[in-house]
Amino acid sequence: MGLREQKKERTRRHIADTAWELIADNGFARVTVAEIARAAQVAEATVFNYFATKEDLFFFRLDEYGESLVRGVAGRPPGEAAPAAFHRLLLAEGGLVGQLDSGDSQALDRLRTVNRVVAESPALQAREQVSFTRTAELLAATLGGDTLQEQVAARVVAHGLIAVQRALVLQVREAVLADEIPPGFASQLAESAAHAFALLENGLAGYGTRDS
Numbered sequence: 001m002g003l004r005e006q007k008k009e010r011t012r013r014h015i016a017d018t019a020w021e022l023i024a025d026n027g028f029a030r031v032t033v034a035e036i037a038r039a040a041q042v043a044e045a046t047v048f049n050y051f052a053t054k055e056d057l058f059f060f061r062l063d064e065y066g067e068s069l070v071r072g073v074a075g076r077p078p079g080e081a082a083p084a085a086f087h088r089l090l091l092a093e094g095g096l097v098g099q100l101d102s103g104d105s106q107a108l109d110r111l112r113t114v115n116r117v118v119a120e121s122p123a124l125q126a127r128e129q130v131s132f133t134r135t136a137e138l139l140a141a142t143l144g145g146d147t148l149q150e151q152v153a154a155r156v157v158a159h160g161l162i163a164v165q166r167a168l169v170l171q172v173r174e175a176v177l178a179d180e181i182p183p184g185f186a187s188q189l190a191e192s193a194a195h196a197f198a199l200l201e202n203g204l205a206g207y208g209t210r211d212s
Contacts, residue, residue: 019057024113028121055127066135086161087197115173136162164196
């Protein structure tokens with residue numbers, strides 16, 4: 001990346017970080033793009049050069065994380081299946097949820113803030129789903145295939161994997177907003193994720209079969 005590209009990336013991140021702080025403090029609906037531009041010390045037009053909408057500003061990190069997951073799956077080592085790679089990457093150490101077990105109060109505060117803001121905004125909830133769908137489509141394109149059957153299968157796999165991520169996000173949001181984070185929550189979440197991935201990897205044929 002050249003110096004010009006590095007400068008543009010720093011500006012992009014600075015604008016997004018400024019927006020996130022303002023929205024976290026005041027709520028999504030009460031912050032305007034003009035206010036974000038003033039706080040970031042850039043022109044309002046500059047903000048729109050980097051981000052098409054205010055929702056894009058807030059979900060910059062989620063979009064970026066999704067892209068990193070796709071790159072990780074694309075670069076998985078020989079012999080590792082795509083679902084296994086996605087599972088490994090999704091639960092890699094260092095995430096906010098993983099920090100909860102170590103008693104990181106800042107991580108918990110940030111989780112509360114992010115999820116409170118999203119829960120209060122239908123616009124952000126809709127944009128969050130756009131981000132997940134975008135990641136799923138990027139992943140499907142990465143898994144690829146030459147025939148229609150292979151392309152459909154890639155989409156099924158990709159959207160199934162992202163569905164696990166969505167479920168984990170919603171489970172964390174529910175627990176955080178209810179202020180019910182039990183000891184070992186990250187470990188319990190990891191076990192739940194492993195069970196969900198096992199459902200995908202082993203097939204759904206027998207799931208939910210009713211007892212006679």
